[in-house]
Amino acid sequence: MVLSRVFDQAMCELSNNWFPAEGEEATVIGAYYGLRPTDFAAPHYRGTHIVYRMRGAELWRLACHALGRADGYTHGRAFAHGGPATDMGLLPWLGGDIGPQIAQATGIALAFKYRKQANVVLNAFGDGMSTRGDFHESLNLAGIHRLPIVYLVHNNQWAISTHSTRFLANVNVADHAKAYNMHGEQFDGNDPLATHDAVSRAIEKARNGQPCLLEARTWRVKGHWAGDQTEYREHLANEMQPRPDPIPRFEEELEKRGSLKAADLQRHWQDARDQTAQAIEKAQQSPTADTVGIGLDAVFKPRAAR
Amino acid sequence: MAHRITYVEGVIEALAQSMREDPDVFLMGQDIGPFGGTMQSTKGLWEEFGYDRVMDTPISEGAAAGLAVGAALMGLKPVMEISFGEFLTAVMNEIVTQAPGVYYYTGGHSNCPVVFRTKIGDGPYRGHPQCYEAWFAHIPGLKVVMPAFPDDCKGLMTAAIREPNPVLFVEDMYLYHAIRGEVAEDLYETPIGKARTVREGKDATVIATGWYVHKAIAAARQLAQDGIDVEIIDPRTLAPLDIETILTSVKKTGRAVTAHESWKIGGFGAEISAEIAEDGFGCLKAPIVRVGAPHTPIPIPKALRDVFLPDVDDIVAAVKKVVSWS
Numbered sequence: 001m002v003l004s005r006v007f008d009q010a011m012c013e014l015s016n017n018w019f020p021a022e023g024e025e026a027t028v029i030g031a032y033y034g035l036r037p038t039d040f041a042a043p044h045y046r047g048t049h050i051v052y053r054m055r056g057a058e059l060w061r062l063a064c065h066a067l068g069r070a071d072g073y074t075h076g077r078a079f080a081h082g083g084p085a086t087d088m089g090l091l092p093w094l095g096g097d098i099g100p101q102i103a104q105a106t107g108i109a110l111a112f113k114y115r116k117q118a119n120v121v122l123n124a125f126g127d128g129m130s131t132r133g134d135f136h137e138s139l140n141l142a143g144i145h146r147l148p149i150v151y152l153v154h155n156n157q158w159a160i161s162t163h164s165t166r167f168l169a170n171v172n173v174a175d176h177a178k179a180y181n182m183h184g185e186q187f188d189g190n191d192p193l194a195t196h197d198a199v200s201r202a203i204e205k206a207r208n209g210q211p212c213l214l215e216a217r218t219w220r221v222k223g224h225w226a227g228d229q230t231e232y233r234e235h236l237a238n239e240m241q242p243r244p245d246p247i248p249r250f251e252e253e254l255e256k257r258g259s260l261k262a263a264d265l266q267r268h269w270q271d272a273r274d275q276t277a278q279a280i281e282k283a284q285q286s287p288t289a290d291t292v293g294i295g296l297d298a299v300f301k302p303r304a305a306r
Numbered sequence: 307m308a309h310r311i312t313y314v315e316g317v318i319e320a321l322a323q324s325m326r327e328d329p330d331v332f333l334m335g336q337d338i339g340p341f342g343g344t345m346q347s348t349k350g351l352w353e354e355f356g357y358d359r360v361m362d363t364p365i366s367e368g369a370a371a372g373l374a375v376g377a378a379l380m381g382l383k384p385v386m387e388i389s390f391g392e393f394l395t396a397v398m399n400e401i402v403t404q405a406p407g408v409y410y411y412t413g414g415h416s417n418c419p420v421v422f423r424t425k426i427g428d429g430p431y432r433g434h435p436q437c438y439e440a441w442f443a444h445i446p447g448l449k450v451v452m453p454a455f456p457d458d459c460k461g462l463m464t465a466a467i468r469e470p471n472p473v474l475f476v477e478d479m480y481l482y483h484a485i486r487g488e489v490a491e492d493l494y495e496t497p498i499g500k501a502r503t504v505r506e507g508k509d510a511t512v513i514a515t516g517w518y519v520h521k522a523i524a525a526a527r528q529l530a531q532d533g534i535d536v537e538i539i540d541p542r543t544l545a546p547l548d549i550e551t552i553l554t555s556v557k558k559t560g561r562a563v564t565a566h567e568s569w570k571i572g573g574f575g576a577e578i579s580a581e582i583a584e585d586g587f588g589c590l591k592a593p594i595v596r597v598g599a600p601h602t603p604i605p606i607p608k609a610l611r612d613v614f615l616p617d618v619d620d621i622v623a624a625v626k627k628v629v630s631w632s
Contacts, residue, residue: 075413085415086379092412095403103372103400110373111380114332114358134399137369144364299447301409301417301470 001025001192001247004050006272007059010280011049012226015066015080021047023190023221026246027154028124029054030195031216034203035122040112042091042105042123044154045081045098046220052083055090059275063283076289091123098125099134102151106138109147109211120206122199124152127215128159130173136180139213143180146209150202153213154189156220157241161232165239174215182211189216190246219243308488313481316459316489317423318349321385323493324467325355328383331467332359334374335387336367344389345431345482347423367393371400371422375472378420379408383467390434391426391476394442405472406447421466421473427517427567428615429479435604435611437568439476439515443544443577449498450544452476454519456487458542461496469498478516485520501548503555507537510561510625513552513578514540518565518597518621525621534629544574552578553586560591561628565621570598592631595624 004025011018021028028047032054035041043051049062057073064072066080073084078093085092091105105123112119129135130153142149153173157164164171177184183205187198195216202212219242223230233240254260289295311319325331333355338348339362352360363370367388374384388394394401401422408418426437443450451466451473453459459477466473504519505526514522519540526536537555541547556562562582564575575596582594597616605614 073413073415074411077413078411082411085412087415091376091379092408092416094405094407094411095399097399097403100372100375100399100404103369104376104379104404106369107373107376107378107384108380109376111377111382114377114382133366134369134372137364137366138372140364140366141369141373298414299410300449301414303468303470306468 001029001250002268003272003275004029004047005247006269007049007276007279010276011063011066011080012222014063014280016225016227017080018066018226019046019081019224020222020226021050023245024154024156024218025050026192026250027189027195027216027218030192031122031124031152031199033196034200037089038119039203040089040091040108040119040121042101042108042121044124044126045093046126046154048081048083048093052090055084055088057084057088059279060282063279064286067283068288069283069286070289070292071283071286098129099132101125102129102134102138106142106147106149109142109149110145112148113145118207119148120203121149122152122203123149124154126159127153127155127157127164127168127173130176131167139176139180139182142211143182147211148206148209150199150206150212150214152199153215154218155215156218158220158224160224163233163236163239172215174213177213180213182213184213186215186217189218190243190249192246192250217243307491309491310486311456311489312483312486313456313459314345314347314477314483316456317463317477318351319489320460320463320467320493321348322351322354324464325359327493330381331383331385332361333385333387334361334363334370336363336365336389338362338387343387345425345479347387347425367396368399371397374420375400375405375418378418379416383419385421385423385467388422388424391424391438392434392436394424394438397422401442401448401472401474402445406445409471410447417470418472419470421475423475423477425477425479425482427479428611429482431479432606432608432611437566439544440568440572440574440577442474443574447471448545449473450476451498451542452515452544453542454478454481454516454540456485457489458496458502460489461494462498462542464493465495465498468495473498480517481520496542499543499546499548501551502540502542503551504538504540505536507535507559509535509559510563510628511537511539511552511555511559512563512565512621512625514538514565515544515574517567521618522565522621524618525625528618528622529625534625536625547578547581549581549585552582556582556586557589560589562590562594563597563621563624563628564594565597565616565624567615568598569601570596571601573598592628595628597621597624
């Protein structure tokens with residue numbers, strides 16, 4: 001969580017198009033921690049970096065995405081939040097629109113079922129996406145075919161500038177589970193242990209043909225994108241329900257349990273800062289895509305000989 | 307060995323034989339199961355392959371297309387049927403912004419071997435006639451195939467299934483059950499991106515797609531009586547377009563007419579005309595003429611539809627115009 005926070009803040013400074021994950025780290029890490037290497041991750045665009053990292057991506061190559069450098073996993077062709085693809089068990093980001101990914105993640109679950117593989121897909125997205133037709137159509141399809149998938153809503157209460165009280169008829173997104181004949185559950189997304197517990201149980205249900213819709217109650221600390229100053233929400237101070245920062249809360253908890261001392265924490269933060277600085281330095285040495293012959297070709301995969 | 311089968315039977319035969327050959331090939335779409343597909347588009351396939359490989363989907367084209375893209379990302383070969391071309395608007399996200407970018411945006415780490423099949427145009431049923439094929443030829447990363455003959459239906463569908471990139475396979479509703487042709491019984495491929503010279507001639511080139519290839523053949527017969535010898539090119543694939551075959555023909559005849567059922571403005575004939583004008587201007591003896599539908603929402607009842615649709619006479623008049631131009 002500490003590395004996620006430090007790296008995320010650094011990327012916000014490098015790229016105006018980065019989507020800050022500050023405050024939602026417990027949801028991401030608590031959830032994806034329970035996934036097996038053979039399972040499939042289709043993360044929310046907010047916090048992709050840490051899911052990529054958890055699945056083995058190198059931090060400096062992720063920094064290349066924010067800088068548009070050729071050593072990124074997309075070879076400098078795609079989004080700041082883009083990253084490794086299906087060869088690392090990750091759903092690639094193919095467009096700036098949200099909604100198509102939930103259907104694709106559901107299709108990956110369909111592929112696991114079609115091939116009789118006991119793998120699960122964990123697909124996360126925001127409460128803002130839950131009003132898309134893609135969400136309802138995909139949940140219905142997963143419900144019909146009993147697909148091995150866990151849907152995880154980061155309910156951070158914001159769809160860009162609009163508060164959930166103004167875009168959700170029912171702010172409890174997990175309530176939709178009943179309509180699609182799946183298991184639904186709501187939990188404190190700013191508590192990594194509660195998140196891990198709920199998601200792990202859901203993953204096992206999904207592995208046995210019970211799709212699940214989980215809702216992590218969390219809070220978007222920063223704007224929608226790095227350059228977003230969030231002036232639009234100042235007048236809603238009375239309606240907003242910010243949630244406590246998950247990191248100091250968990251640090252206190254660990255100190256209380258005696259698992260971590262203050263010195264360990266300091267070392268932890270310093271280590272995250274060092275790793276991030278090294279990653280950025282290395283990424284800055286990577287060429288931009290156009291200078292190394294990666295350009296506008298390679299649109300189609302060539303046919304292999306039969 | 308060959309047999310005489312209809313246009314849609316050519317597609318179905320490619321699907322059935324590909325499914326027998328490759329367990330990764332499966333079908334998704336509305337009413338493709340026990341119902342046998344709208345206009346019998348999947349007749350007999352559910353009986354042989356069952357629900358697991360002939361998957362009926364809800365009225366959720368958008369998400370179903372996303373499921374197909376997701377399954378294709380895992381290396382399966384889904385053929386998703388979109389009952390009618392009119393419903394392509396419900397799946398634009400997946401066909402336009404998602405599947406075509408997979409190979410490029412992932413730096414070649416992933417690819418998306420999905421086939422979307424749909425049917426367009428007028429026909430005995432007269433519903434859902436929209437011909438949106440030109441929109442899709444505009445999109446990089448997507449191959450757009452549009453056969454006019456039963457043997458091309460079979461060969462091109464086989465090639466589409468074996469293609470590692472997304473393909474939109476556009477079938478012509480009028481031709482569905484209306485024409486028959488000799489088709490080899492064994493499984494074979496017709497390469498994507500190669501035009502078919504349907505008729506050789508020396509006076510003018512007509513570049514036509516779908517039903518309009520057959521209207522062009524009828525026009526050529528009429529024009530032959532007036533001593534005008536027409537060459538007909540069926541691109542078969544709109545993207546990538548085999549512009550070489552078209553330019554070679556136009557360089558020979560010096561005159562070009564395009565013909566399709568879709569609207570003339572912004573239709574695929576406009577792209578072909580522009581390519582000829584850019585790269586074949588020097589050999590043109592007359593301006594290019596496009597035959598296409600008027601810029602009107604498509605009327606549904608037959609009487610008005612007949613007025614709306616460009617016909618054989620329009621192709622005849624267009625050819626006479628380019629031949630007599632001086």
